[in-house]
Amino acid sequence: MNHRTMNNLAMNNLAMNRLACKSLDLSIAGVSIVRGFNFTLEPGSFWGLLGANGSGKTTLLKCLAGLRAPDVGAVLLDGISIDQLPRRVLARHIGMLQQHTAYVFDSSVLQTALTGRHPHLGYWQREGQEDIAKAIAALNAADLSGLTERSVTGLSGGEARRVAFATLLVQEPRIMLLDEPTNHLDLRHQVSIMGMIRALSVQAQGAAIAALHDVNLAARYCSHVLMLYGNGEWTAGSIGELLNESSLERLYGCAVRKLESPDGPCFYPLTH
Amino acid sequence: MMPTALKRWLILSLLLASVLAVLLASATGSVSMTLDQWAQALLHPGADQGDLLWRLRLPRALSAWTVGALLSLSGCLMQVLLRNPLADPYILGVSGGAAFASLLGMTAGVASAFTPLLALSGSLVSILLVFGLARGEGPWSTTRLLLTGVVTASGWAALISLVLSLGNDSSLRGMLFWLMGDLGYATTPSWALLVLALVFLICLGLARSLNVLAMGETTARLLGEPTQRLLWLIYLLASVLTASAVSIAGNIGFVGLIVPHLTRLMLGSDHRMLLPAATLFGGIFLVISDTLARTVIAPEQLPVGVITALLGVPLFLLLLNRAKLKQ
Numbered sequence: 005m006n007h008r009t010m011n012n013l014a015m016n017n018l019a020m021n022r023l024a025c026k027s028l029d030l031s032i033a034g035v036s037i038v039r040g041f042n043f044t045l046e047p048g049s050f051w052g053l054l055g056a057n058g059s060g061k062t063t064l065l066k067c068l069a070g071l072r073a074p075d076v077g078a079v080l081l082d083g084i085s086i087d088q089l090p091r092r093v094l095a096r097h098i099g100m101l102q103q104h105t106a107y108v109f110d111s112s113v114l115q116t117a118l119t120g121r122h123p124h125l126g127y128w129q130r131e132g133q134e135d136i137a138k139a140i141a142a143l144n145a146a147d148l149s150g151l152t153e154r155s156v157t158g159l160s161g162g163e164a165r166r167v168a169f170a171t172l173l174v175q176e177p178r179i180m181l182l183d184e185p186t187n188h189l190d191l192r193h194q195v196s197i198m199g200m201i202r203a204l205s206v207q208a209q210g211a212a213i214a215a216l217h218d219v220n221l222a223a224r225y226c227s228h229v230l231m232l233y234g235n236g237e238w239t240a241g242s243i244g245e246l247l248n249e250s251s252l253e254r255l256y257g258c259a260v261r262k263l264e265s266p267d268g269p270c271f272y273p274l275t276h
Numbered sequence: 277m278m279p280t281a282l283k284r285w286l287i288l289s290l291l292l293a294s295v296l297a298v299l300l301a302s303a304t305g306s307v308s309m310t311l312d313q314w315a316q317a318l319l320h321p322g323a324d325q326g327d328l329l330w331r332l333r334l335p336r337a338l339s340a341w342t343v344g345a346l347l348s349l350s351g352c353l354m355q356v357l358l359r360n361p362l363a364d365p366y367i368l369g370v371s372g373g374a375a376f377a378s379l380l381g382m383t384a385g386v387a388s389a390f391t392p393l394l395a396l397s398g399s400l401v402s403i404l405l406v407f408g409l410a411r412g413e414g415p416w417s418t419t420r421l422l423l424t425g426v427v428t429a430s431g432w433a434a435l436i437s438l439v440l441s442l443g444n445d446s447s448l449r450g451m452l453f454w455l456m457g458d459l460g461y462a463t464t465p466s467w468a469l470l471v472l473a474l475v476f477l478i479c480l481g482l483a484r485s486l487n488v489l490a491m492g493e494t495t496a497r498l499l500g501e502p503t504q505r506l507l508w509l510i511y512l513l514a515s516v517l518t519a520s521a522v523s524i525a526g527n528i529g530f531v532g533l534i535v536p537h538l539t540r541l542m543l544g545s546d547h548r549m550l551l552p553a554a555t556l557f558g559g560i561f562l563v564i565s566d567t568l569a570r571t572v573i574a575p576e577q578l579p580v581g582v583i584t585a586l587l588g589v590p591l592f593l594l595l596l597n598r599a600k601l602k603q
Contacts, residue, residue, distance in 0.1 A: 069498060095500030102494065108359055109490045109545040122488050123500030127481055130548075155544070175499065 021178035028077035036236030052222030055232035061215035095123035099177030120174030142173035182214035290556035301337035339462035340566040341559035348558020350517035351532030365532035368425030372432025373402025399519035457528030457581030
C-alpha cells in the first residue's frame with residue numbers, strides 16, 4: 005500500500021463527514037430561502053430536498069458546498085466553518101453534482117471522469133493505474149463502459165449527465181450534494197443512480213442530499229426529506245413523518261393523492 | 277481522438293519536425309544556396325555563406341518558430357480563460373497597446389531597433405490597464421474581463437487609425453507590414469525563448485488544473501481548485517506570451533486561434549498533451565509560413581500574417597468539416 009492510500013485512509017478515519025448548519029439565514033435577491041436553519045447531514049442518511057420551482061433548492065445546495073456564503077450563520081464540516089477550509093480539502097470530503105452539465109471542449113469520457121481525482125493528486129502528479137481503475141469502475145457503474153473514448157461534446161443529455169455523475173463517484177466524497185440527479189435520465193437510469201446514491205449514503209455510512217422533483221423517487225430511496233416553502237420556512241424529518249398528502253399539498257400548492265402499492269406509497273397530483 | 281501512446285509519438289515527431297523546419301527554412305531564400313554550400317556554412321560559420329546563414333536566416337527562422345510557439349501557447353490559455361474555443365491571443369487588447377506604441381515610434385522616427393522595446397512597453401501598459409479595470413470589487417467575472425479587453429482593444433484600434441492617418445507616406449508601408457505581422461526585423465530571440473520556456477514549464481505544471489477549469493469555473497472549484505488565483509495567473513501568463521510575440525513580429529493573425537484549435541481537434545483537450553503539441557505545432561506552422569512569405573515572390577517579401585491567414589483559413593475549414601463528418 006503506497007503512501008497516498010495510507011493518507012487517504014487516515015483522512016477517512018478522521019470521520020470528517022458530518023456537515024451541519026447552525027442558525028443559518030440564507031436569501032437570494034432579497035427573497036428568504038431558509039431562516040434559523042439548524043440542520044445536520046448525518047452519516048448514513050440520504051435526504052430528499054423538495055420544494056416548488058424557485059424555492060431555493062439550488063441556492064441551499066450551493067451554500068452547503070461553500071460556493072455561496074449565507075447571510076447569517078455558518079456551514080460546519082465536523083465543527084469547522086467551511087470557509088476556513090481550503091477548496092482542495094473540501095473537495096476531498098464534499099462533492100456536488102450541478103444541475104446543468106455543459107461540456108465546451110472536446111475531451112474523452114474517460115479523461116473527463118478522471119478529473120474527479122483532481123483534489124487527490126499533487127501539483128505535478130499524474131493519474132496512476134489505481135486512479136484509472138477507479139474511473140473505469142465508475143463509468144461501468146454509470147453504464148458508460150462502451151463510451152469511454154467518445155468525446156463529451158457529442159453526448160446526449162442523459163449520457164452527459166451520467167458522465168458528470170461518474171466524475172462525482174471518482175471524486176469519492178463522503179458527502180454528496182446532488183442538484184436534480186435524475187434530470188434527463190430515462191427510468192432505468194433514474195432508479196440505477198438513485199440506488200447507487202442510497203448505497204453510498206445509507207448503506208456505506210456516507211451522506212447525501214438531493215434536490216428532487218419526483219416525490220416518488222424521494223419516497224423510495226431517501227431516508228429523510230427537507231422541504232423548502234420559498235418564504236424562509238422549512239421542515240425536516242424522516243420520510244415516514246413528512247411524506248403525506250397534506251404536507252405535499254402545502255408544499256406544492258396542489259391537491260395530492262396517495263396510492264399504496266406493493267413497493268410502497270405513490271403520490272400523484274390531481275388535475276384541476 | 278488518438279490513443280495516448282500515439283500522442284506521445286506525435287509530440288516527439290513534432291519536436292523533430294521543429295528542428296527540421298528551422299534548418300530547411302535556413303536553406304531557402306532569395307539568394308540560392310546549394311545543399312553543399314548550406315552544409316558547409318552550417319558547420320563552418322566562417323565559410324562563404326556563413327554570415328547569411330548564421331546572421332540572417334537562422335535567427336529569422338528561430339524567431340518565426342518562437343513567435344509561433346508563443347502565440348499558440350497563449351491561444352490555448354486564452355481559450356480556457358474565456359472558456360471559448362474561439363478566443364485568440366489578441367482578443368483582450370494586448371496587441372493593440374503594442375501596435376500603438378510601435379507605430380507612434382515609427383512616426384516619430386525612432387530607430388527600428390527600438391520597435392520591439394516600444395511594442396513590449398505598449399502591451400504591458402495594455403495588460404495592466406485591462407487587469408486594473410476588470411478586477412474591481414467582487415469575484416472574477418469572465419464577462420467583465422472579456423468586455424474590458426474587447427473595449428480596450430477597440431480603443432487602441434482607434435488610436436492606431438489616428439496614427440496611420442496622421443503619419444507620413446514614407447513610413448506607411450512599414451507600419452502596414454508591422455500591423456499585418458512581419459519578421460523582417462527579427463534577431464535571435466534569446467529572451468523570448470527564455471520567456472517561452474519559463475511560461476511553458478509553469479503551464480505544464482498547471483495542465484491538470486486547466487483541464488478542470490475547461491469544464492467551468494464552478495466545476496473547477498468543486499473539484500478543489502482555488503479558481504480566482506488560477507484565472508488571474510492564466511491571464512497574466514497568456515498576456516506576457518502575447519506581448520513577447522508582438523514585440524518581435526507585430527500582429528500575426530490566425531496562428532494563436534487556428535493552431536490550438538487544430539490541435540484540440542486532433543488530440544482532444546487534455547492540456548498535458550495539448551500544450552506541448554500546440555506549442556511545437558505553432559512554431560512549425562509559422563516557420564513554414566515565413567519561409568513562404570520570403571520566397572513566393574522573391575526577392576520581394578510578403579508580410580507573414582498574410583500567409584498565415586491564406587494557409588490557415590482553408591486548412592482550418594477543411595479539418596473542421598472532416599471532424600464534423602466523423603461525429
